Amino acid sequence: MKNLYQMKRINIIVILFVTAGSLLLLSACHTRKYHEPKDIYMPDMEYSRAYDAYTENPVFADNQTSRLPVSGTVQRGAMLPYHIPESDSGYAYSGTVANPLHVDDSILKEGKRLFDIYCAICHGEKLDGDGPLYKGGSGPFIAAPANFIAGPTSTLPEGTIFYVATYGLRNMGSYASQVNQHQRWMIVSYIKSVERSKGISTPEKEDSTLHSLETAYLSTLKGGAATGGMGSK
């Protein structure tokens, strides 16, 4: 038998081609998707033995490992919990709460970024209530989102916008689980800055109106409407 150096060139070409072809075929198998998990060599190292964020947990009655913060506690560095509970009088009163942030350019920039992610999908990046989900009534979301730069929503006080972002209103859901209080105030600051740039001013309520709103709100609190409103939002 001839050795490798004396092999005909044609044979080497055949070897190369067949090897390359079969390796291509094999690697093609690697891109095939599969639906059942693979056999794992060391399952107890691969899968966490400790309870993880989304694993079931026998310790708690609802079987969930992720917990809400203990009621009545405040995270370090976080804002104090929003004190107004979800109610009609709470909505009316919400406008009296002032924006706690010292608004500067960095807050407005971050507010715009957050608005474009969480709000613009319905309210539109131009704040005109015509986001990609509504598209002037031809989108999948058939209810018209509020228009921030014209009509009644444009003159809502900052505190009320914050209240609506926290609890939702009509067809809008609560955004408390996606954006925290600090972020919500940044978004509100951004909305107001755009409105101001378009010459829309928010009317200030008179002291007597504020007082009557506060009385109405406090009377519902005594009636027990506020139970459970604190903490979780």
Add this chain to the structure above:
Amino acid sequence: MGVNSLYKTLWRKLTASLVFAVTLFFFTPQVLWAQGAAAPKGDATAGKTLFQNNCASCHTPLTKLIGPPLQGAEGKVPGGMDEVYKWVHNSSAVLASGNKYFNDLYNEYGKVNMTHFPQLSDKDIDDIFAYVDNFVAPGSAPTASGAPSGQAAPGSSSNSLVFGILTLVLAILVLILVQVNSNLRKLANDKEGVENPKPIPFYRRKRNIFMLVIILFFIGGYLLVDGATTIGYSKNYQPRQPIFFSHKVHAGINQINCLYCHAGAEKSRYAMIPSPNICMNCHRVIDHYTGPAIHDDGGKLVDGTAQIQKLYEYVGWNDQTKKYDKPGHPIEWVQIHNLPDFVYFNHSQHVKVGQIQCQTCHGPIATENEVYQYATLGMGWCINCHRTTKVQFTSNGYYTIFTKYEKELKMHQIDSVTVEMQGGTDCNKCHY
């Protein structure tokens, strides 16, 4: 001759009456319908703007939302348009006056007060109803448009079929040529009087066996190395999920930002599987699927509306009463990406600080109906990226501690800082 002309007149009359009948058939109902619908005698174009600015937050022409559908609603009110005007201008006053029809409606729709619209004139309200009554649902029948994207899935399989047939044809051609070649040689040998060597079957020829051994050596080596280095990798894992959630529809077609649902990706270690309340932000209104047909990776048509109904079942939402009045239970999504317990990974560190795009590790998610694991998530994959990725060093408050690099950057001794230079390949960076 007489019969022929009689036939001709008859034919003409018949055709004329047929044309008349057809014209009548096609035009009459539309004329009648248009007349009937235009009863409030308003301007539908002006009505559209008024409707969208004032009513569309709570009403649609055809479906229940916060309030009842408005198409033909004015016809149901006892007392006619005058009562409707009163209701729109000041709904509370109408309720207080004890109007039975509106009080019943108020109770049916969960006692939600309708906003007062004193600024709308009677003419405006006529315009609104003119628009609403002539409203036709855009693009009904959502599953009817299944054809265009339906061809995509079978296309890829027919491609590989074509390649297979081509390969087979070529292989047969090679065999024939080899046969012809050996026959020709045999004939030539016979003619020149050279003795033909004794035929040996191809599988016993030493040359062929030798070649086979070399080929198998290479393939075996490849399989060994590949198998050994990818133990425990789950690339291309694509589990079936309890709800066929299409990222293509949400992140692709409807342009929803990744962070809208995975809000945790820039705040915490986990990207967050969105809780169903986030789904319901939109799906309390969007109760049926109207986009292009969805196919799973096997090419099977998926009913989008049925998936939304599944969501309603999980969260206990009653689509009729628009309330959460049924028992709900958690959606048990199947985890796709899993890192072993001995590796620490934090989403916020990569998304917020590193400004890494989601697609870098998760692939073209916005084009996928069914998500699969795009990266190996192996250590080599991590390390490679840490070695080559340049951090945004100067504009980032997180890295001010690295004063040496800051100096060197200023002196132009280095032009960039990689993750590795900051200790991004140290063992204890991820294993601790």
